[in-house]
Amino acid sequence: MRPSTKARLLALGLAGALAAAGCSSNSDSPTPSAAPNTATPAASATPITGRYVAMGSSFAAGTGIGADISTGCLRSARNYPHLLASRLHLDLVDVTCGGATVQNLLSTPQGDHPVQIAGLTADTRLVTITAGGNDLAYSLSTLICANAAGTGKPCTSLPTPQDTKTAAAKLRTTFTALFAAIKAKAPQARIYLVTYPRVFPDPPKTCPGNVISTADSVTLAGIGATLQNTSRLAATDAHITLIDAYTASAEHDVCAPAADRWIDGSNATGTPYHPNATGTAALSTLIATALTHPTSQPTVPQATASHG
Numbered sequence: 001m002r003p004s005t006k007a008r009l010l011a012l013g014l015a016g017a018l019a020a021a022g023c024s025s026n027s028d029s030p031t032p033s034a035a036p037n038t039a040t041p042a043a044s045a046t047p048i049t050g051r052y053v054a055m056g057s058s059f060a061a062g063t064g065i066g067a068d069i070s071t072g073c074l075r076s077a078r079n080y081p082h083l084l085a086s087r088l089h090l091d092l093v094d095v096t097c098g099g100a101t102v103q104n105l106l107s108t109p110q111g112d113h114p115v116q117i118a119g120l121t122a123d124t125r126l127v128t129i130t131a132g133g134n135d136l137a138y139s140l141s142t143l144i145c146a147n148a149a150g151t152g153k154p155c156t157s158l159p160t161p162q163d164t165k166t167a168a169a170k171l172r173t174t175f176t177a178l179f180a181a182i183k184a185k186a187p188q189a190r191i192y193l194v195t196y197p198r199v200f201p202d203p204p205k206t207c208p209g210n211v212i213s214t215a216d217s218v219t220l221a222g223i224g225a226t227l228q229n230t231s232r233l234a235a236t237d238a239h240i241t242l243i244d245a246y247t248a249s250a251e252h253d254v255c256a257p258a259a260d261r262w263i264d265g266s267n268a269t270g271t272p273y274h275p276n277a278t279g280t281a282a283l284s285t286l287i288a289t290a291l292t293h294p295t296s297q298p299t300v301p302q303a304t305a306s307h308g
Contacts, residue, residue: 048190048291050125052090054081055105055116058098058139059196060130062280064271073113074098078277080194081128083284088291090126095119101134102174106181117181124186128243128287129178130194132231135171136164138223142199142212142273145220146266149211158219168230175234192287193235193242195228197249197262199273207255209265225303232302243286246303252279 054060061070062079069077075096076082085092095116097104105116120127133139137159145155159167175193182191200210204217212220228246235242254265254273262279266272275283 048088048090048126050091051093051121051123052081052085052088052126052128053093053119053124053186053189054079054085054096054128055119056096056128056130056194057100057132057134058096058271059133059275060128060194061096061098062275063098064268064274065277065280070097072111074271076280078280080280080283080287083281084128084287087284087288093119093124096130099134100131102131102171102178103135105129105131106174106178117178117185120182120185120189122186122188124189126291127182127186127189127191128194129192130196130245132171132175132227133196135174136167136223136227136230138196138220138227139273141223142220145212145216146210146272149213149216150266155212155216158216159223161222164223164226168226171227172230172234172237175231176237179234179238179240190291191240192290193231193240194283194287195231195242195244195246196224197245197275197279197283198247198253199224199263199265201253201255202250205255207265209254209256209261209267211266228303241290243283243290245283245286248282248286249279252282 058074060079060081061074062076063074065076065078067076068074073096075094075098079094079096081092081094081096084090097110097113097116100110100116101108104110107115109115141157141159144157148155179191182189200217200221201207204221205214206212206217210217232242249262252260252262254261254263262275262282264270264272264274264276268274268276270276
């Protein structure tokens with residue numbers, strides 16, 4: 001990997017360092033100008049207007065896709081919240097931040113940056129969430145393994161299966177608490193949990209876009225599948241709409257042809273193993289479709305852990 005890529009890996013992957021740096025942005029607390037929609041949230045094609053709060057980690061922030069418009073959150077103006085807000089003429093409050101865990105959305109600030117739920121108000125009409133990967137050490141482990149492989153070293157930073165199982169159980173509980181808190185603060189909002197796109201192919205393998213060994217890729221893909229299944233269960237528990245980016249992104253992984261790729265891997269020009277501009281555009285389309293045609297949302301299958 002190029003030195004600049006390695007620097008981005010360390011800046012993004014070490015969530016603790018990022019939290020210590022904090023993050024803020026002029027877009028964190030804008031004054032909504034449009035009159036809010038007074039309709040109650042429902043699974044209908046009723047147009048949405050008004051305040052839209054985007055929450056989540058680097059996969060929501062669009063880290064690496066253009067300049068950082070925040071102070072330390074690695075947030076892009078080309079992330080899916082910005083694309084969706086522009087498409088639907090919504091008043092965006094983007095509090096996404098690279099390195100965020102679900103606790104950072106709910107109760108634990110990232111440095112000087114307040115908890116993300118602080119961006120919610122009673123007149124919020126839409127909330128999107130993409131988070132959980134940092135709770136399972138998914139992104140951090142992937143970045144560290146890619147960096148190790150690029151220098152010819154073995155990856156020694158993978159969580160054990162028991163570690164992942166324990167973290168997933170805690171994540172499901174934290175998601176439940178987050179959804180309840182969002183409903184209390186923004187009772188009129190439609191809430192959409194947008195899952196992480198698939199990073200590795202099925203079956204996982206090494207390829208020009210993935211320098212991580214096949215064995216380690218299988219382990220990492222299993223964490224991705226656990227994240228998908230935990231998100232699905234948590235959304236079902238709380239009756240939250242799930243936007244299934246994981247299933248939709250099949251064959252758009254790091255080993256897909258460049259034109260089809262939603263995730264760039266070790267050969268990324270932006271941040272490795274994170275959504276690229278094509279991926280964020282696809283995510284915004286998935287959400288827009290769910291908002292305007294909710295009955296088209298398919299049943300979400302259980303992800304296969306052995307194949308990611």
